Amino acid sequence: MTRVNELHTQWMQDLEYQAAYDKPEGGFALASALIEARASAGITQEELARRMETTQSAVARLEGGRSQPSTRTLEKIAKATGTRLKISFEPNKLLKAP
Amino acid sequence: MTRVNELHTQWMQDLEYQAAYDKPEGGFALASALIEARASAGITQEELARRMETTQSAVARLEGGRSQPSTRTLEKIAKATGTRLKISFEPNKLLKAP
DNA sequence: TGAGGTCATAGCAAAAATGTTATATAATAA
DNA sequence: TTATTATATAACATTTTTGCTATGACCTCA
Numbered sequence: 001m002t003r004v005n006e007l008h009t010q011w012m013q014d015l016e017y018q019a020a021y022d023k024p025e026g027g028f029a030l031a032s033a034l035i036e037a038r039a040s041a042g043i044t045q046e047e048l049a050r051r052m053e054t055t056q057s058a059v060a061r062l063e064g065g066r067s068q069p070s071t072r073t074l075e076k077i078a079k080a081t082g083t084r085l086k087i088s089f090e091p092n093k094l095l096k097a098p
Numbered sequence: 099m100t101r102v103n104e105l106h107t108q109w110m111q112d113l114e115y116q117a118a119y120d121k122p123e124g125g126f127a128l129a130s131a132l133i134e135a136r137a138s139a140g141i142t143q144e145e146l147a148r149r150m151e152t153t154q155s156a157v158a159r160l161e162g163g164r165s166q167p168s169t170r171t172l173e174k175i176a177k178a179t180g181t182r183l184k185i186s187f188e189p190n191k192l193l194k195a196p
Numbered sequence: 197t198g199a200g201g202t203c204a205t206a207g208c209a210a211a212a213a214t215g216t217t218a219t220a221t222a223a224t225a226a
Numbered sequence: 227t228t229a230t231t232a233t234a235t236a237a238c239a240t241t242t243t244t245g246c247t248a249t250g251a252c253c254t255c256a
Contacts, residue, residue, distance in 0.1 A: 045202075055247085083188055084189075156215060159235085198231095204251075222233080222234100
């Protein structure tokens with residue numbers, strides 16, 4: 001049992017995690033979505049890397065927001081964390097103020 | 099006025115487009131999400147390319163599902179189509195059948 | 197103190213995405 | 227028919243992501 005694993009037990013009880021590449025600026029929202037997905041799976045970077053058939057350092061780079069991953073990579077993450085990848089283009093803010 | 103533009107007028111009236119990289123297999127869902135986003139903006143591949151600072155052929159390649167775009171590219175598409183990019187890892191199917 | 201475990205970073209080579217030019221096809225309008 | 231417009235494809239150079247091998251920092255626990 002390790003830190004992330006403990007977080008897991010705690011989070012899985014009441015966490016509605018639906019992190020998204022949404023609000024923030026520089027793509028760091030995606031990074032936190034990755035971290036949450038991994039935490040929800042209760043695994044380490046090492047284990048996630050194993051499931052994605054890559055290395056721990058690659059996972060750290062992704063979570064650190066130091067790359068702009070392709071959908072290929074995002075799909076691997078989804079599979080490895082037991083989640084479903086969803087990418088959408090949603091209608092934007094209001095056009096004119098009332 | 100061109101074909102897509104006409105589609106636009108038609109769609110914008112009643113289309114709740116929220117295409118997603120969701121159900122299907124080979125990443126073609128993303129492709130159709132792209133097409134819908136562009137159609138909702140009522141522009142041609144050529145115009146989308148101009149807004150993304152790339153070329154029409156690159157857009158065609160994306161919409162044809164012949165690449166796995168990075169979040170960098172997805173962001174460009176969102177900005178160019180006036181939409182908001184949303185990427186999320188959602189909880190998966192049921193674990194055990196009752 | 198030291199060992200073990202987790203995560204972050206740097207640097208490099210290989211792979212994939214991207215930008216670009218040049219066509220080709222299809223549909224429409226004149 | 228011809229001209230024009232929109233989209234699809236191929237081929238290639240450039241850029242970015244990705245995989246990999248260290249290595250260092252930070253904990254916790256014995």
